[in-house]
Amino acid sequence: MAIPSKARVVIIGGGVIGCSVAYHLAKQGWSDILLLERKQLTSGTTWHAAGLIAQLRATQNMTRLAKYSQELYGSLEDETGLSTGFKRCGSITMALTAERREEILRQASMARAFGVEVEEISLGEVQKRYPHVNTSGATAAVYLPLDGQGDPANIALALAKGARQKGARILERVKVTGIEVKDRRATGVSWEQDGETGFVEAEMVVNCGGMWGHEVGRMAGVNVPLHACEHFYIVTEQIDGLGQLPVLRVPDECAYYKEDAGKMLLGAFEPNAKPWGMTGIPDQFEFDQLPEDFDHFEPILAAAVERMPMLAEAGIHTFFNGPESFTPDDAYHLGLAPELENFWVAAGFNSIGIQSAGGAGMALAAWMESGEKPFDLGDVDISRMQPFQGNKTYLFERSKETLGLLYADHFPYRQKATARGIRRTPLHGHLLEQGAVMGELAGWERANWFADPGQDRAYQYSWKRQNWFENSAREHMAIRESAGLYDMSSFGKIRVEGPDAERFLNHVCGADMSVPTGRIVYTQMLNEAGGIEADVTVTRLSETAYLMVTPAATRLADQTWLRRHMGDHQVVLTDVTSGEAVLALMGPRSRELLGRISPNDFTNETNPFGTAQDIEIGMALARAHRVSYVGELGWEIYVPTEFAAHVFETLREAGRDEGLKLCGLHAMDSCRMEKAFRHFGHDITCEDHVIDAGLGFAAKTSKPGFIGRDAVLERKETGPKSRLVQFQLQDPEPMLYHAEPILREGEVCGYLSSGAYGHALGAAIGLGYVPCDGESAANVLGSAYEIEIAGTRVPATASLKPLYDPTSSRMKV
Structure with a gap:
């Protein structure tokens, strides 16, 4: 078959994933689909897969995709006449x-x-x-x-035949040798076959290169970390x-x-x-x-x-x-590459490619069709990967561990052991000197808890209370009762600057960004359905400049979302994460402590909650943001990186008489759980409507033209379809982590999106959505609830207001 000069989409790679993408695009009615395979279909890793096809994955949506794969493989034989060998053997x-x-x-x-x-x-x-x-x-x-189980090669070949029957062209022994890129778009691919060469123009390109996916990505300047x-x-x-x-x-x-x-x-x-x-x-x-x-x-x-x-x-x-390909976090790569506007990725399936291929192909095809994720795919979205994770030495070292983690104990808070120490905040050495036990997120080394003198500085994993439980409890209570200090330098910082900065942010954010200089706004960036794409704070620095602070793991994804919705707005986006360290000083004695080392005024009259001011601190200059993710009076202190150590030492010295305690991010998380503050990626995702999440107050529908406004107005009219409810176990002993079933009047109605131990409340706390279409809040709270933990049902108290300080008076005192 002749190789065409143009195609709507070129799919690179003829393993089970590429065949699935071709099949599902064709099923949607796409024409001009071209799949190019360098050798023969399945000849990379698909042919030797074990063919295990399980349903249960770590999240509901990944389970949804795996279940879809099973259903598809069961019907492909009738559709194509090729046996997939699929059988439900249990x-x-x-x-x-x-x-x-x-x-x-x-x-x-x-x-x-x-x-x-x-x-x-x-x-x-x-x-x-x-x-x-x-x-x-x-x-x-x-x-x-x-x-069940199936025949991997035949599953791929059946998908390929189904794609061909619907008009897709699948060509073997055509090697892609290059990808042309212009103006942030892939314009086509170069190929070689039997000494001949050519070029195919393409509206879209999909990298289904399997263990070649890293190299295929590099042809287009796209980071696809796998080994x-x-x-x-x-x-x-x-x-x-x-x-x-x-x-x-x-x-x-x-x-x-x-x-x-x-x-x-x-x-x-x-x-x-x-x-x-x-x-x-x-x-x-x-x-x-x-x-x-x-x-x-x-x-x-x-x-x-x-x-x-x-x-x-x-x-x-x-x-x-x-060989099989593995990614740094044991989750596959799916979605639109952050670097380009039309380059898609489906690769790195970590030995679960057969059971994932059907669902992954379906989800990617739907995303390509609509331009929106069909449901939350945050676990596998390629935009979660950090640029440094494409480093080959890093991938070599991390891959030694990731294969084995598939069958390792999946303990809560388990930390990767390989490829560590890569991204360090300016305070890394100081924290280690004080007993910090580090965890890793997006490559950042972050103090999760502090060991006592003589205590082993390592996690001892368990499903029960781990060895750091009491350490974190003391840190938690220091934040509640006196003052705690923790390092937030890893959080993403995006500077949005230009003559249209205000107008642009009012378009992409739900809250009103037309605020005075020094004002801090808590907001979400929504999609057209009212789902939450990002959960951020935005501080107005000047008439033309704002600082957006994001979770550490989502900085790239959030900056990509901003760029893709920039339109004709005259703004510049700059990642300034590494330019400033951030020290969070939280607790009822934090104002008094700051007054010891700064001449500035931190009273409510000058520096009310939700405002920032430039300050002197010790012998340095900084910016103090009065916000809190832990529910207490406090400040996040933004200080240029070169002054960070001095400010840390100054705070430590001043805090000796104020009960200041160094805290880790486990304590921050348990405090936010008591306050029912949402965590992006767990409690709120692109699939969760901002009204259902209880965050409608941050979407100002009086402001015209922001993304998702119509969906917010509609849901405000109909009322929430689900409510994010906070639960406290009535037994103080069990531990909650996430994904535990919620039972309402004895029937499973949902699951916990996150969980932690509430040390000030004296029991484990969880957050989870309860379906409530047409129900009042009082009706939801009028039911009896239990949380199932390893088969045991534990009664729980439900609340729609924070169980800790429901009026938030402590933050605003």
């Missing part, structure tokens, strides 16, 4: 420790909240369903009857009478088992993986295997022989080692 996950037991029971509770059929089964029932397994040492098991790792499995000789079995996962032994046409497949996700392809993937790579490394696999096999004794008798038919 799956069993077996725990071998008390901590893993807690994890899988919590996952089972989460599954019920997400509408996934699941049941806890006894070890006797495990052996009935899986007679070959040795349950010795097991502590619990769960069974998902609708999980290949070696992935091992063995397949036995034929075992007489084996029959169909559920998929079995034993994560404590890093192993999974799958019956495969009368043979057993044993796969591994070992804790210390082997990165591959540091110097690039060989040009001729096609259906290739990597060299065997039996020594590396042997510990997994030794445990497996004990767990599945028949493996000792069965001969090994195949020892397979093939």
